[in-house]
Amino acid sequence: MIKETEIVCAPEVHDNQAAITKQASLQINIPVNRIKGIKVLKRSIDARGRKVIYRMQVRVFVDEQPQPEHYTVNYPNIKEAKPVIIVGAGPAGLFAALQCIEQGFKPIVIERGKDVKQRRRDLADINKQGVVNPESNYCFGEGGAGTYSDGKLYTRSTKRGDVNAVLKAFVAHGAPEDILVDARPHIGTNKLPQIITAMRETILNAGGEVLFDTKVIALIIEFDQIKGVKTSAGETLKANAVILATGHSARDMFEMLHSQNILIEAKPFALGVRIEHPQEIIDRAQYHCDVRGEYLPPSYYSLVEQVDERGVFSFCMCPGGIIAPCATEPNEIVVNGWSPSKRNNPYANSGTVVQINLEDIPGDNADPFKLLNFQKQVEQAAFAAGGGLLVAPAQRMVDFVEGRLSADLPKNSYLPGTKSVALKDVLPQLVHNRLRKALPVFGKKMKGYYTNEAILVGVESRTSSPVKIPRDRETLQHPQITGLFPCGEGAGYAGGIISAAIDGINCAVAAMKLLG
Structure with missing residues (x-):
């Protein structure tokens, strides 16, 4: 007999087979000695309450052994095929x-x-x-x-x-x-x-x-x-x-x-900055604790807000991550983020971007390169502001919102280096203005997010293709x-x-x- 059920457990036992089996036994009201195996089907962290828990959908094998699963595929020889x-x-x-x-x-x-x-x-x-x-x-x-x-x-x-x-x-x-x-x-x-x-x-x-x-x-x-x-x-x-x-x-x-x-055809895309916090700030906000426990992974977030009839949203969030230089041509700055498998870097970063539509940019909407050329201009402006060698223009978060040039910049993960710049001189006005309004709102949604310990690094511009x-x-x-x-x-x-x-x-x- 096979049964499926959802179990809830503390983080410290989420990968303990004996503890999961005992919990499943209670859930389906069958003695532990009749359970011959447990297969986890889905697993997620629920941090909405006062205590952080794991939720797991499991398959319980009662009085029968689970069969091992094989994921290999036998591909045919197609050397002479079409x-x-x-x-x-x-x-x-x-x-x-x-x-x-x-x-x-x-x-x-x-x-x-x-x-x-x-x-x-x-x-x-x-x-x-x-x-x-x-x-x-x-x-x-x-x-x-x-x-x-x-x-x-x-x-x-x-x-x-x-x-x-x-x-x-x-x-x-x-x-x-x-x-x-x-x-x-x-x-x-x-x-x-x-x-x-x-x-x-x-x-x-x-x-x-x-x-x-x-x-x-x-x-x-x-x-x-x-x-x-x-x-x-x-x-x-x-x-x-x-x-x-x-x-x-x-x-x-x-x-x-x-x-x-x-x-x-020209296609709308999104453009903004990559925002990096110390990971511990995100962990405190999301896990409601002073220090993240060893059984919990670095936390992530997802934020969105409508500002002046346009979406401002986090994108490609990387817990325990690193900001990477992703330009494909000389004389342009493009940033993105990545994480190693353990996500054990001390920083958390995310693209934070604003939707760009055809009508936002002057020119002929029938021009298929209209938004691509706009994208290029912003990336080249970021390169010029950084001063070369892929040094990226950057600003502390509160300084950005309040219109101050940052006297210094926090340590961060972007290896080519960052330079203190007023990002209003790099970002398009429609992006700059909406980001300034959105960031304090994000801070109300997530405690600790709005802080001068966070750095904004420009520009996040390859969210999607500006051409279709x-x-x-x-x-x-x-x-x-x-x-x-x-x-x-x-x-x-x-x-x-x-x-x-x-x-x-x-x-x-x-x-x-x-x-x-």
Whole structure:
């Protein structure tokens, strides 16, 4: 007999099998000696009351042994199968490739950047020397932006596809099984590279191809049908299906499409700053205690407020995290955040951003580059304010709200360094004004949040793509080009690792239907 029930326990026993079994026994009114196994299905922390508790949905095996679960997948050999070209080796591209193999097609993955191992050197140059390689950075390279800028797997995109199937694929390639049960699953930047490498090996072992340091410079189109791509290496690769999964920062891809008269559109996005607190401030606020207990993880938060008819919200919150320099071109500042698997850094950071719509910016709304050019201008202004070498403009929180230049800046996690700047001279007025109004309100919602111990670092500008590549809702193909599948964050159809992976799977399935 198998029963399912919810149990509640203190943090110090949440991973104690005997304690969980005893609690389940009381919950279902069956003696402990009849329970042969417990499987945790979902696990979350509830800090709403005076005491912090764990809530767990568990499956209880009564008078029978649980069967071990296996997450490996036996992929067929597709070396001689029909090809599908996938542009980009981020989560959308990798999961599209795995789906192609499962359905008997050969993926050819083209990645402009380097593999995860070689990519580390370029990230070191960014952090230590302030030098950006436009082809290999925090955004470009194997695994995409998420590989070295966090690896959080929390998503609200449950209606787009099977989230659990994506999580199981990660586990099959080396991720911890905890991601299958945690309410806010997270792998961590220190562990993701090995998992991404394992995915690449799966693709290669099945007969697929992965090409690094290779950029697509043109699509081959005949009578409005895709026939392949041309690469920077001078090669012509042929296929009747191309999945564009290039990520939100591949600006030259948008320019290539526009030069080939392929429809693209300007798309709203969000822009602001990354705010960092000492983690202990967030823990005190969320756990209602002076010191976080050893059995509790660093706490997170999610904040949103309507200000002057526009949403101001926290984004990509990283407990125990680090602020990273994520520019993709010289002379621009872009910041993001990430956390190691243990989330044991002394700081907590989060993007705090304001929605930018087409009507907010002067100019022609029909110009597909209207918001992308605006994004560039803000990033270049941030670089100039920092003074070069990826030094970022920054300001203490209360100083920012009250309009004072910070006399000094608190210690923080941004490695290239920060410079005290009046951020009103960097941020667009509509962003600056709304942030000034929102931050004290956030402080009322979360005790201790509004403090001069917090630092605002500019600018958080790559929240999503400022350009959309349109596609048909049913076929997922571009409305002008048969066989062209805009995919993932770069095309405007995802926001994060899981939603991008799901969109990659969906586009691969659509491509398979086209190819028969």
